[in-house]
Amino acid sequence: MKHLLKLMDLSKEEMGKILNLADQLKYEKKNGIKHHLLKGKTLGMIFRKSSTRTRVSFEVGMYDLGGTALFLSSHDLQIGRGEPVQDTARVLSRYLDGIMIRTFDQAEVESLAEYGSIPIINGLTDYCHPCQVLADLMTIREHKGLLSGKKLCYVGDGNNMANSLIVGGIKMGMSVSVACPNGYTPDSEIMKWASENGEFVCADDILAAAKDADAVYTDVWASMGQEGEAEARKEIFKEYQINASVMAAAKKDAMVLHCLPAHRGEEITADVLEAHAHEIFDEAENRLHAQKAVLVQCLGAKK
Ligand code: CP
Ligand code: NVA
Secondary structure, eight states: OOOBSOGGGSOHHHHHHHHHHHHHHHHHHHTTOOOOTTTTOEEEEEESSOOSHHHHHHHHHHHHTTOEEEEEETTTSGGGGTOOHHHHHHHHHHHOSEEEEEOSOHHHHHHHHHHOSSOEEEOOOSSOOHHHHHHHHHHHHHHHSOOTTOEEEEESOOSHHHHHHHHHHHHTTOEEEEEOOTTOOOOHHHHHHHHHHSOEEEESOHHHHHTTOSEEEEOOSSOTTOGGGHHHHHHHTTTOOBOHHHHHHSOTTOEEEEOSOOOBTTTBOHHHHHHTHHHHHHHHHHHHHHHHHHHHHHHSOOO
16 A cells, blocks of 8 residues: 555455454554664655644654654645745655645545655545544454454544545445435445445434444534534534434444544533543544554555
């Protein structure tokens, strides 16, 4: 695997390999076993949007693996003043061993990969969030023992998270249901692919989507870049909340996931978030382990 641009590019086997390596790296970190698999390597991290988890987990991940990470805000790079991504890709390829980028347009990530000569990792675009979903799948497997045959329900905006969860869940043999308001459904090509390749349902009936789910997932109603729509979206999405009634429809032992940051009282109630905090913060922790596995696969000596 050279790049991680979107989960659709990965086979089930490649995803399984990342998840297994992530489990191993997590176990080893907890037991004080160090692996400097990326010794001497440098990752550039380009951010056009804010981040807590992605930035810190990639930076710590590179440190754990014996390498270095550079935080490159688009406010300070020439790319923020209009230098073309094609040129940025060719310049940074001469200095770095890999780039992680968080941006708006998926095409920008694809261009970096096309024009650069080093591995490119997608740290979130408006279209998808593959690193998050690898951590999510790792967390579900950790709590439920396996992925295949488990039901994943997503409630909320058909955004980058929904797109990647559908692809990741279906590829790993999960049944995926999404409940989104009309006009806010996930990418139509992804939904078509999901219906043809697995058990997938998209509807506006939240309780039907949540019925017997093993894992219930939500994300913010207004993503980064949609701040101007936030007030209007509060009205549109007001029913699309993970609360006690939604949890009552899911399996008794259903887990709750949220990529964070969370807006209590909007997409999730404070009670549900706190009752499932152990799962949600395991999920946040797993960003570190899953991304270390991605970094090793893309940048490194294979493990
Ligand atoms: N979930 C996630 O990607 O968090 P950050 O925006 O803090 O990186
Ligand atoms: N959908 C959210 C995810 C944040 C991790 C956003 O794009 O802002």
